[in-house]
Amino acid sequence: MTVAVYPGSFDPATNGHIDIATRAAAIFDRVIVAIYDRPAKNLLFTTEERVDMMAKALAGLPNVAVHSFSGLVVDLARRSGAKVIVRGLRASADFEYEFEMALMNRKLAPEIEVVCLMTSVEYLFLSASLLKEVAVLGGSIHNMVPDHVASALRKKFLR
Amino acid sequence: MTVAVYPGSFDPATNGHIDIATRAAAIFDRVIVAIYDRPAKNLLFTTEERVDMMAKALAGLPNVAVHSFSGLVVDLARRSGAKVIVRGLRASADFEYEFEMALMNRKLAPEIEVVCLMTSVEYLFLSASLLKEVAVLGGSIHNMVPDHVASALRKKFLR
Amino acid sequence: MTVAVYPGSFDPATNGHIDIATRAAAIFDRVIVAIYDRPAKNLLFTTEERVDMMAKALAGLPNVAVHSFSGLVVDLARRSGAKVIVRGLRASADFEYEFEMALMNRKLAPEIEVVCLMTSVEYLFLSASLLKEVAVLGGSIHNMVPDHVASALRKKFLR
Amino acid sequence: MTVAVYPGSFDPATNGHIDIATRAAAIFDRVIVAIYDRPAKNLLFTTEERVDMMAKALAGLPNVAVHSFSGLVVDLARRSGAKVIVRGLRASADFEYEFEMALMNRKLAPEIEVVCLMTSVEYLFLSASLLKEVAVLGGSIHNMVPDHVASALRKKFLR
Amino acid sequence: MTVAVYPGSFDPATNGHIDIATRAAAIFDRVIVAIYDRPAKNLLFTTEERVDMMAKALAGLPNVAVHSFSGLVVDLARRSGAKVIVRGLRASADFEYEFEMALMNRKLAPEIEVVCLMTSVEYLFLSASLLKEVAVLGGSIHNMVPDHVASALRKKFLR
Amino acid sequence: MTVAVYPGSFDPATNGHIDIATRAAAIFDRVIVAIYDRPAKNLLFTTEERVDMMAKALAGLPNVAVHSFSGLVVDLARRSGAKVIVRGLRASADFEYEFEMALMNRKLAPEIEVVCLMTSVEYLFLSASLLKEVAVLGGSIHNMVPDHVASALRKKFLR
Numbered sequence: 001m002t003v004a005v006y007p008g009s010f011d012p013a014t015n016g017h018i019d020i021a022t023r024a025a026a027i028f029d030r031v032i033v034a035i036y037d038r039p040a041k042n043l044l045f046t047t048e049e050r051v052d053m054m055a056k057a058l059a060g061l062p063n064v065a066v067h068s069f070s071g072l073v074v075d076l077a078r079r080s081g082a083k084v085i086v087r088g089l090r091a092s093a094d095f096e097y098e099f100e101m102a103l104m105n106r107k108l109a110p111e112i113e114v115v116c117l118m119t120s121v122e123y124l125f126l127s128a129s130l131l132k133e134v135a136v137l138g139g140s141i142h143n144m145v146p147d148h149v150a151s152a153l154r155k156k157f158l159r
Numbered sequence: 160m161t162v163a164v165y166p167g168s169f170d171p172a173t174n175g176h177i178d179i180a181t182r183a184a185a186i187f188d189r190v191i192v193a194i195y196d197r198p199a200k201n202l203l204f205t206t207e208e209r210v211d212m213m214a215k216a217l218a219g220l221p222n223v224a225v226h227s228f229s230g231l232v233v234d235l236a237r238r239s240g241a242k243v244i245v246r247g248l249r250a251s252a253d254f255e256y257e258f259e260m261a262l263m264n265r266k267l268a269p270e271i272e273v274v275c276l277m278t279s280v281e282y283l284f285l286s287a288s289l290l291k292e293v294a295v296l297g298g299s300i301h302n303m304v305p306d307h308v309a310s311a312l313r314k315k316f317l318r
Numbered sequence: 319m320t321v322a323v324y325p326g327s328f329d330p331a332t333n334g335h336i337d338i339a340t341r342a343a344a345i346f347d348r349v350i351v352a353i354y355d356r357p358a359k360n361l362l363f364t365t366e367e368r369v370d371m372m373a374k375a376l377a378g379l380p381n382v383a384v385h386s387f388s389g390l391v392v393d394l395a396r397r398s399g400a401k402v403i404v405r406g407l408r409a410s411a412d413f414e415y416e417f418e419m420a421l422m423n424r425k426l427a428p429e430i431e432v433v434c435l436m437t438s439v440e441y442l443f444l445s446a447s448l449l450k451e452v453a454v455l456g457g458s459i460h461n462m463v464p465d466h467v468a469s470a471l472r473k474k475f476l477r
Numbered sequence: 478m479t480v481a482v483y484p485g486s487f488d489p490a491t492n493g494h495i496d497i498a499t500r501a502a503a504i505f506d507r508v509i510v511a512i513y514d515r516p517a518k519n520l521l522f523t524t525e526e527r528v529d530m531m532a533k534a535l536a537g538l539p540n541v542a543v544h545s546f547s548g549l550v551v552d553l554a555r556r557s558g559a560k561v562i563v564r565g566l567r568a569s570a571d572f573e574y575e576f577e578m579a580l581m582n583r584k585l586a587p588e589i590e591v592v593c594l595m596t597s598v599e600y601l602f603l604s605a606s607l608l609k610e611v612a613v614l615g616g617s618i619h620n621m622v623p624d625h626v627a628s629a630l631r632k633k634f635l636r
Numbered sequence: 637m638t639v640a641v642y643p644g645s646f647d648p649a650t651n652g653h654i655d656i657a658t659r660a661a662a663i664f665d666r667v668i669v670a671i672y673d674r675p676a677k678n679l680l681f682t683t684e685e686r687v688d689m690m691a692k693a694l695a696g697l698p699n700v701a702v703h704s705f706s707g708l709v710v711d712l713a714r715r716s717g718a719k720v721i722v723r724g725l726r727a728s729a730d731f732e733y734e735f736e737m738a739l740m741n742r743k744l745a746p747e748i749e750v751v752c753l754m755t756s757v758e759y760l761f762l763s764a765s766l767l768k769e770v771a772v773l774g775g776s777i778h779n780m781v782p783d784h785v786a787s788a789l790r791k792k793f794l795r
Numbered sequence: 796m797t798v799a800v801y802p803g804s805f806d807p808a809t810n811g812h813i814d815i816a817t818r819a820a821a822i823f824d825r826v827i828v829a830i831y832d833r834p835a836k837n838l839l840f841t842t843e844e845r846v847d848m849m850a851k852a853l854a855g856l857p858n859v860a861v862h863s864f865s866g867l868v869v870d871l872a873r874r875s876g877a878k879v880i881v882r883g884l885r886a887s888a889d890f891e892y893e894f895e896m897a898l899m900n901r902k903l904a905p906e907i908e909v910v911c912l913m914t915s916v917e918y919l920f921l922s923a924s925l926l927k928e929v930a931v932l933g934g935s936i937h938n939m940v941p942d943h944v945a946s947a948l949r950k951k952f953l954r
Contacts, residue, residue, distance in 0.1 A: 002161070002186050027161050027243050027272050028186075072773045084186050089275070090577075095254045100726075102277040103761030108775050113186050116248070116275040118261040121439050125580030137549045139585050231455045249895075259408075262443030267457050280757050284898030296867045298903050320479070320504050345479050345561050345590050346504075390932045402504050407593070413572045418885075420595040421920030426934050431504050434566070434593040436579040567736075598916050602739030614708045616744050638797070638822050663797050663879050663908050664822075720822050725911070731890045738913040749822050752884070752911040754897040 004028040004084040004115070007073045009036050011043045012149045013054040014131055016123035020088040023117055025061045032080055033058065037068040044132060044156055057146050074109035083113060090119045090127070163187040163243035163274070166232045168195050170202045171308045172213040173290055175282035179247040182276055184220045191239055192217065196227040203291060203315055216305050233268035242272060249278045249286070322346040322402040322433070325391045327354050329361045330467045331372040332449055334441035338406040339372075341435055343379045346402060351376065352394055355386040362450060362474055375464050392427035401431060408437045408445070481505040481561040481592070484550045486513050488520045489626045490531040491608055493600035497565040498531075500594055502538045509557055510535065514545040521609060521633055534623050551586035560590060567596045567604070640664040640720035640751070643709045645672050647679045648785045649690040650767055652759035656724040659753055661697045668716055669694065673704040680768060680792055693782050710745035719749060726755040726763070799823040799879035799910070802868045804831050806838045807944045808849040809926055811918035815883040818912055820856045827875055828853065832863040839927060839951055852941045869904035878908060885914040885922070 004024055010017055010033075025031045033054055037047045045053070047068045055066040069076045073085060085105065087098050102114040126144055135141050135153045145153070163183055169176055169192075184190045192213055196206045204212070206227045214225040228235045236244055244264065246257050261273035285303055294300050294312045304312070322342055328335055328351075343349045351372055355365045363371070365386045373384040387394045395403060403423065405416050420432035444462055453459050453471045463471070481501055487494055487510075501508045510531055514524045522530070524545045532543040546553045550562060562582065564575050579591035603621055612618050612630045622630070640660055646653055646669075661667045669690055673683045681689070683704045691702040705712045713721060721741065723734050738750040762780055771777050771789045781789070799819055805812055805828075819826045828849055832842045840848070842863045850861040864871045872880060880900065882893050897909035921939055930936050930948045940948070 023272055027274070070773075072770065072775045074775075089254070089258070095248070099248070099277055100761050100763065100766065103280055104766055104770065106277075106279070107761060107780075108770070113182055114277055115186070116277070118258055118265075118273055118275070120265070121262055121442055124439055124442070125577050125584060127577065130577065130581055134549065134581065134585070137547075139549050139551075144584075229455075231452065231457050233457075259443050259445065259448065263448055263452065266443060266462075267452070280760055283757055283760070284895050284902060286895065289895065289899055293867065293899065293903070296865075298867050298869075303902075341590055345592070388932075390929065390934045392934075407572070407576070413566070417566070417595060418920050418922065418925065421598055422925055422929065424595075424597070425920060425939075426929070431500055432595055433504070434595070436576055436583075436591055436593070438583070439580055598919055601916055601919070602736050602743060604736065607736065607740055611708065611740065611744070614706075616708050616710075621743075659908055663910070725890070725894070731884070735884070735913055739916055742913075742915070749818055750913055751822070752913070754894060754901075754909055754911070756901070757898055 001029040002084060003030045003032065003080060003082040004086045005032045005034050005073065005077045005080060005082045006086040007034040007036065007069075007076070009038070009043065009128070010050050010054050011045055011128050012050060012145065012152060013057050014123070014126050014128055014145050014149075015143065016088065016090075016119055016126045017054070018057050018146070019120050019123055020086065020117055021058055021064060022061065024086045025064050028084060028086075029063065031064045031086070032082065033064060033066045034073065034076055035066065035068045037070045045152070049152065053149050053152060056148055072108065074105050074112055077112050078109065083111070085112060085114045087114060087116050088119050089116045090124055160188045161243060162189045162191065162239060162241040163245045164191045164193050164232065164236045164239060164241045165245040166193040166195065166228075166235070168197070168202065168287070169209050169213050170204050170287050171209060171304065171311060172216050173282070173285050173287055173304050173308075174302065175247065175249075175278055175285045176213070177216050177305070178279050178282055179245065179276050180217055180223060181220065183245045184223050187243060187245075188222065190220075190223045190245070191241065192223060192225045193232065193235055194225065194227045196229045204311070208311065212308050212311060215307055231267065233264050233271055236271050237268065242270070244271060244273045246273060246275050247278050248275045249283055319347040320402060321348045321350065321398060321400040322404045323350045323352050323391065323395045323398060323400045324404040325352040325354065325387075325394070327356070327361065327446070328368050328372050329363055329446050330368060330463065330470060331375050332441070332444050332446055332463050332467075333461065334406065334408075334437055334444045335372070336375050336464070337438050337441055338404065338435055339376055339382060340379060342404045343382050346404075347381065349379075349382045349404070350398055350400065351382060351384045352391065353384065353386045355388045363470070367470065371467050371470060374466055390426065392423050392430055395430050396427065401429070403430060403432045405432060405434050406437050407434045408442055478506040479561060480507045480509065480557060480559040481563045482509045482511050482550065482554045482557060482559045483563040484511040484513070484546075484553070486515070486520065486605070487527050487531050488522055488605050489527060489622065489629060490534050491600070491603050491605055491622050491626075492620065493565065493567075493596055493603045494531070495534050495623070496597050496600055497563065497594055498535055498541060499538065501563045502541050505561060505563075506540065508541045508563070509559065510541060510543045511550065511553055512543065512545045514547045522629070526629065530626050530629060533625055549585065551582050551589055554589050555586065560588070562589060562591045564591060564593050565596050566593045567601055637665040638720060639666045639668065639716060639718040640722045641668045641670050641709065641713045641716060641718045642722040643670040643672070643705075643712070645674070645679065645764070646686050646690050647681050647764050648686060648781065648788060649693050650759070650762050650764055650781050650785075651779065652724065652726075652755055652762045653690070654693050654782070655756050655759055656722065656753055657694055657700060658697065660722045661700050664720060664722075665699065667697075667700045667722070668718065669700060669702045670709070670712055671702065671704045673706045681788070685788065689785050689788060692784055708744065710741050710748055713748050714745065719747070721748060721750045723750060723752050724755050725752045726760055796824045797879060798825045798827065798875060798877040799881045800827045800829050800868065800872045800875060800877045801881040802829040802831065802864075802871070804833070804838065804923070805845050805849050806840050806923050807845060807940065807947060808852050809918070809921050809923055809940050809944075810938065811883065811885075811914055811921045812849070813852050813941070814915050814918055815881065815912050816853055816859060817856065819881045820859050823879060823881075824858065826856075826859045826881070827877065828859060828861045829868070829871055830861065830863045832865045840947070844947065848944050848947060851943055867903065869900050869907055872907050873904065878906070880907060880909045882909060882911050883914050884911045885919055
């Protein structure tokens with residue numbers, strides 16, 4: 001049985017993240033979406049909000065669990081019996097960063113495999129930071145996030 | 160059960176290819192190494208030679224099979240019940256090409272996932288074409304290919 | 319009045335090329351699609367066939383003309399009174415090549431501007447060479463080329 | 478008539494920005510240089526200063542206007558009757574970011590075209606942030622900005 | 637006699653930096669490792685600590701000196717009689733940034749040459765910022781820094 | 796004393812190549828320009844012609860020699876007592892290829908250093924292959940090659 005960890009900040013979950021998690025769930029036996037438990041300094045949502053939004057978005061997938069975590073991703077993977085870390089690649093600039101991270105992770109834990117999925121073409125432009133920039137300026141984020149995330153974004157920016 | 164196809168020309172199998180196949184075999188239930196059956200115009204080895212060298216190199220892995228194929232990789236994947244196509248990424252230039260191929264494959268067969276593994280750092284410089292360039296100029300290819308591949312290369316270039 | 323030249327081999331015209339030509343026609347007063355008149359060594363279609371297929375695809379755009387040409391693109395632009403050369407960018411690898419070409423063109427003809435349009439996301443995977451590779455292997459090219467181009471491809475590959 | 482918007486922070490206007498605006502003015506009927514009206518947290522100059530410096534630099538171009546704006550660029554383009562957003566590309570790293578922005582803009586406003594001009598080779602090294610870094614360390618910024626911008630920079634850094 | 641400057645923040649010195657300095661010392665007559673004297677806002681170690689750690693790491697190389705500096709690198713090079721600035725390249729993303737810096741430096745001081753060495757493959761994943769991220773999360777940094785740097789990191793993060 | 800080898804096809808020598816050789820000669824004690832002695836299949840000029848054109852172009856530099864060679868560059872470097880291989884980088888795409896070559900060369904000869912110089916901005920667009928494309932189409936190659944190379948190109952293309 002192959003367990004995979006899909007780590008990230010997910011501030012908030014976008015349709016791009018949900019797409020990667022869904023596709024990972026189709027090829028691995030179990031997927032743990034692991035949300036960094038960080039002080040909200042540069043983040044819009046609290047850890048609890050980020051976990052809740054992602055959990056709701058992935059509720060229909062029986063082999064996916066959503067948790068927060070702190071520490072190194074490779075340590076979480078080892079504790080969870082995961083052999084795989086999943087990452088989504090959107091473009092070359094992503095690739096450089098992911099490659100460096102993957103090499104570091106292999107140095108720290110050679111038995112854990114980093115596996116990259118290519119972002120679906122309809123979400124290629126969709127990063128969480130660009131999404132928030134558009135939302136705060138009043139742009140339409142239709143088809144970019146689930147409805148419950150869109151509501152949460154509206155609440156944050158109306159405050 | 161997740162079956163993965165690892166397609167390529169493998170002219171010849173390098174330690175980099177063998178590393179990717181071995182790592183794919185650790186995370187997927189079955190791996191089919193699929194060798195393009197092409198007329199040898201730009202190739203050094205015949206299809207049969209390339210299959211034999213790869214099969215020998217991967218003989219120790221019970222869940223790996225080596226076959227030649229023609230036609231589209233996605234058609235092979237469908238015929239084989241494979242949900243996954245595995246590709247190794249060595250660097251950004253690889254990434255661009257693989258991304259284009261992956262998008263085309265998703266267009267042709269949306270149900271099949273392209274999964275990229277990062278090349279191990281010790282094989283980063285190792286492409287089959289650069290290997291052949293070094294071998295033909297008399298450079299040492301020690302630690303770059305298995306011994307039986309090194310012998311086959313020597314025979315080709317002594318002719 | 320700004321006239322633009324959109325040069326290429328267009329072997330054959332894809333929906334990606336047609337999209338760029340259509341969008342150029344929306345922002346410039348006149349667009350000349352300029353098809354390289356090259357000996358067919360590495361090309362599938364003759365110059366005449368490539369011009370005819372593109373002309374048919376763009377017949378609905380009154381401010382677009384399709385011609386073949388030989389020589390330098392900047393010389394064609396000067397002869398045609400064009401101030402602009404249009405290029406479509408699909409990805410970073412394209413960018414590097416286009417950048418080098420654009421710098422050379424500015425050296426040869428500083429008064430002519432190279433303008434790049436970003437490929438629509440649905441044609442990102444679509445190069446003429448990958449299209450032909452898929453077509454020759456029997457893959458579906460639906461939604462990648464106009465119907466008359468698909469027919470022409472089928473005829474070529476059935477011979 | 479084709480109106481183009483050229484948006485940016487322009488903190489401050491460099492000869493590279495002025496070159497792009499000038500070249501855009503040669504191929505489009507009207508160009509609006511649109512300067513982000515942002516609180517000066519990470520900026521050196523106020524919005525008013527940035528508008529004034531750019532307006533002075535482009536005073537000789539009758540079909541160019543300089544304004545500040547807030548909100549989304551595509552909304553500004555729509556309000557201004559602009560069909561085109563102009564961006565300057567300096568290198569591959571720029572390209573990745575611009576590509577993501579262009580895809581997002583097309584999603585938000587498919588009728589507006591993002592058009593990229595290649596930076597002139599003599600300004601390839603010239604970003605506003607690197608310029609400020611050089612100026613604050615006392616390096617010569619001769620030929621990198623107009624004289625009135627150089628004076629403004631000296632005043633800021635002497636305070 | 638060719639003197640080379642190798643500038644950086646070195647916060648802290650990694651085995652990757654030490655490798656580049658050592659290799660530069662093998663091909664140039666004298667190497668000055670020049671450490672930016674910056675207020676420690678985004679830095680973990682003080683200038684003095686960074687100089688001491690680097691000096692200790694390079695103590696065995698008789699033709700290498702370690703100094704702090706402020707101002708432009710090209711001014712330091714001129715003051716030191718250096719004809720060369722050395723930089724280490726880890727990947728394409730590094731390259732873009734280094735290229736921009738190199739072009740700016742040539743504009744400021746055309747007589748000084750920027751020379752890039754390729755990072756050794758075993759340090760490809762090793763940036764000072766990623767190192768600190770791993771160290772703060774309790775990951776092993778064995779083989780990534782000299783022992784005295786590892787001790788210094790532990791002290792910082794235990795406070 | 797540091798000897799450097801600058802290898803290439805130089806088909807023909809461009810002002811970009813001459814610039815790199817000249818700058819290498821300023822920082823290393825001796826520079827050997829090493830021209831691949833290859834059958835002229837994909838080359839325009841014979842090995843002898845390429846050596847003669849380069850030698851003439853660099854005649855004013857007393858510490859530079861021009862030779863043809865076959866075999867591996869690292870073997871030539873060893874035979875010549877060279878510690879350094881010099882390469883010119885024009886852009887990111889170059890970088891990827893040069894990085895792979897450099898890693899392979901370090902594997903074959905760890906004691907020899909690959910050193911990259913950044914192409915001068917005025918030759919950024921100038922590759923030997925693009926130059927030949929322009930020349931054959933009758934474009935001006937003024938300022939791109941020395942006069943004797945321009946004459947040689949004209950003779951080739953008039954045949």
